[in-house]
Amino acid sequence: MIKKLISVLMILSLSFMMISCGHPDGTASGEDTLYVYNWGEYIDPEVLTMFEEETGIEVIYDEYETNEIMYPRIEAGAVVYDLVCPSDYMISKMRENGLLQEIDMDNIPNLKNIGEDYWKNSEEFDPGNRYSVPYVWGTVGILYNKSMVHEKVDSWKILWDEKYKDEILMQDSVRDAFMVAERLLGYSMNTTDEDELQEAKELLMAQKPIVQAYVVDQVRDKMIGNEAALGVIYSGEAIYTQRENPDLEYVIPKEGTNVWIDSWVIPKNARHKKNAEKFIDFLCRPDIAYMNFDYITYSTPNVPGRELIEDEDIRNSPIAYPVLSDYELETYIYLGEKADRHLNDLWREVKSY
Amino acid sequence: MNERRNSFLAAPYLVWSIGFILIPLIYILYFAFTDASGTFTIGNVSAIISYVNIRALMLSILFSIASTFICLLLAYPLCLILTTVTSSSSAFLSLIFILPMWMNSLLRTFAWQNILERKGVINGILLFLHLPPLYIINKPPAILLGMVYDFLPFMVLPIYNSVSRIDKDLINAGRDLGADYFQILKGIIWPLSLPGVISGITMVFVPSLTTFVISDILGGGKILLIGNVIEQLFTQDSDWNAGAGLSAILMIFIVFSMIITAKYDREDIS
Numbered sequence: 001m002i003k004k005l006i007s008v009l010m011i012l013s014l015s016f017m018m019i020s021c022g023h024p025d026g027t028a029s030g031e032d033t034l035y036v037y038n039w040g041e042y043i044d045p046e047v048l049t050m051f052e053e054e055t056g057i058e059v060i061y062d063e064y065e066t067n068e069i070m071y072p073r074i075e076a077g078a079v080v081y082d083l084v085c086p087s088d089y090m091i092s093k094m095r096e097n098g099l100l101q102e103i104d105m106d107n108i109p110n111l112k113n114i115g116e117d118y119w120k121n122s123e124e125f126d127p128g129n130r131y132s133v134p135y136v137w138g139t140v141g142i143l144y145n146k147s148m149v150h151e152k153v154d155s156w157k158i159l160w161d162e163k164y165k166d167e168i169l170m171q172d173s174v175r176d177a178f179m180v181a182e183r184l185l186g187y188s189m190n191t192t193d194e195d196e197l198q199e200a201k202e203l204l205m206a207q208k209p210i211v212q213a214y215v216v217d218q219v220r221d222k223m224i225g226n227e228a229a230l231g232v233i234y235s236g237e238a239i240y241t242q243r244e245n246p247d248l249e250y251v252i253p254k255e256g257t258n259v260w261i262d263s264w265v266i267p268k269n270a271r272h273k274k275n276a277e278k279f280i281d282f283l284c285r286p287d288i289a290y291m292n293f294d295y296i297t298y299s300t301p302n303v304p305g306r307e308l309i310e311d312e313d314i315r316n317s318p319i320a321y322p323v324l325s326d327y328e329l330e331t332y333i334y335l336g337e338k339a340d341r342h343l344n345d346l347w348r349e350v351k352s353y
Numbered sequence: 354m355n356e357r358r359n360s361f362l363a364a365p366y367l368v369w370s371i372g373f374i375l376i377p378l379i380y381i382l383y384f385a386f387t388d389a390s391g392t393f394t395i396g397n398v399s400a401i402i403s404y405v406n407i408r409a410l411m412l413s414i415l416f417s418i419a420s421t422f423i424c425l426l427l428a429y430p431l432c433l434i435l436t437t438v439t440s441s442s443s444a445f446l447s448l449i450f451i452l453p454m455w456m457n458s459l460l461r462t463f464a465w466q467n468i469l470e471r472k473g474v475i476n477g478i479l480l481f482l483h484l485p486p487l488y489i490i491n492k493p494p495a496i497l498l499g500m501v502y503d504f505l506p507f508m509v510l511p512i513y514n515s516v517s518r519i520d521k522d523l524i525n526a527g528r529d530l531g532a533d534y535f536q537i538l539k540g541i542i543w544p545l546s547l548p549g550v551i552s553g554i555t556m557v558f559v560p561s562l563t564t565f566v567i568s569d570i571l572g573g574g575k576i577l578l579i580g581n582v583i584e585q586l587f588t589q590d591s592d593w594n595a596g597a598g599l600s601a602i603l604m605i606f607i608v609f610s611m612i613i614t615a616k617y618d619r620e621d622i623s
Contacts, residue, residue, distance in 0.1 A: 166488070
């Protein structure tokens with residue numbers, strides 16, 4: 001009996017040892033490291049190598065697909081990241097829930113390169129610009145294939161046109177899907193009014209039979225491969241898809257759309273704050289901002305970085321740099337936990353319909 | 354002495370089952386019966402009684418039954434063939450069936466997406482032959498195909514095992530007594546292969562019931578199975594309690610199918 005007990009104890013202590021050794025943030029990691037958590041395909045890998053060579057700081061780099069996947073990991077704190085790149089509404093959620101710490105802006109001289117307008121937009125989710133530094137921004141719009149759609153595309157309405165049955169790709173993310181329906185109905189994309197939400201849900205259900213698929217990143221590849229005629233997509237993907245398939249065209253619908261900013265933030269429990277600030281400063285350098293733009297094709301808020309774009313058509317592209325005052329644009333704001341949950345429930349109702 | 358050595362050898366298994374089976378299971382049940390603040394609730398489990406969740410569960414069960422049935426229909430004759438051919442070619446044939454398992458199942462499912470797409474491989478061939486195109490992608494048949502393809506080896510292996518272990522003398526005796534092939538099949542091979550069939554059924558039914566990857570990739574996000582609901586509760590809603598609650602419900606079905614397996618296994622011994 002006692003022998004049995006001892007062997008059980010041995011096993012337990014062994015498993016504890018395994019757990020403590022396996023912890024990614026064991027005390028073994030030195031000062032010269034930086035844990036970065038960013039969107040998938042959201043940086044030129046060469047930039048990481050250059051940063052490591054110039055500063056001697058080793059970058060440990062992880063990726064996520066949606067804000068909603070990122071949030072619980074930061075909240076649980078199982079892996080401690082020093083730098084994360086969430087979107088606007090998620091930044092206000094993280095800020096309100098005390099997951100962020102203020103960035104010491106004096107340590108980042110290159111901040112002057114970020115355009116004034118973008119700081120102003122950031123105030124919506126980060127009053128006083130104390131927690132976040134803009135990285136990329138863009139709009140959400142319709143990408144269509146000119147060889148399949150022979151009419152003027154200027155409204156979300158076309159995504160409900162029976163003519164394009166099985167030719168439509170919708171975004172499989174709650175906020176973006178509801179945004180489309182809410183704008184078409186003339187409501188705010190930040191509405192929490194129950195009647196308006198129900199109406200938007202009904203509209204999305206009515207659309208479902210003609211939708212080919214609900215996807216996130218795959219909109220890009222499917223549109224390039226002529227799999228669908230119309231798709232809801234982020235502006236940053238549009239330039240890339242046009243390079244690959246010249247038949248594709250991007251429009252911002254007249255009912256208005258979402259304008260978003262993804263910004264760097266430092267989580268509260270970050271262990272290498274100084275390194276994180278160094279990295280932000282590095283990314284704000286015009287040449288680095290240009291390298292990233294060229295690689296990921298998402299619009300940079302870095303003004304001198306944008307000037308480095310040689311191709312004038314892209315530098316002044318209405319896709320990457322639309323005249324914002326021409327459109328009815330809105331930024332997502334954090335609706336609170338209860339409203340978030342309700343929206344998720346409604347979205348599941350649409351998808352199981 | 355011998356006994357002590359045996360318990361020593363079992364130690365790794367004990368670590369494994371405590372660390373990776375028992376503790377996670379307790380965690381799931383803890384989350385299932387508590388809310389975000391940690392107080393007891395049955396709200397997460399009773400959440401199954403909603404239109405969305407019941408519908409998703411029923412669809413999952415239907416898909417699992419269909420895929421299990423098709424797998425059995427394909428696997429059984431194959432195993433009979435495998436046992437009749439010479440041992441070298443049967444080794445080669447079974448290798449062919451296991452070979453896809455060397456690849457990641459996610460990759461295989463994505464491959465099917467490319468094959469079935471509107472402008473995919475199959476439609477390319479059909480178009481070349483001037484035949485009408487096949488549009489099953491993002492529809493139920495595509496999900497069923499994905500399940501059958503991914504889980505067929507799990508049906509083949511246990512059945513092959515039990516069929517190949519049947520004593521040839523029994524079959525010869527049956528033949529000596531004048532039984533034809535179908536009588537031998539019905540009276541000797543089928544009953545003796547039943548344990549393999551039952552474990553094959555469980556091994557296909559359970560992963561089909563819980564999958565969310567196949568329905569997501571081949572269903573275009575248009576068909577919500579119970580696995581998808583749970584996955585979304587964990588990732589999108591970051592509501593671990595609700596996700597664990599539905600997982601607990603799903604476990605009831607899995608435990609139920611395991612009880613059936615255990616029952617047949619016992620009957621086999623007696």
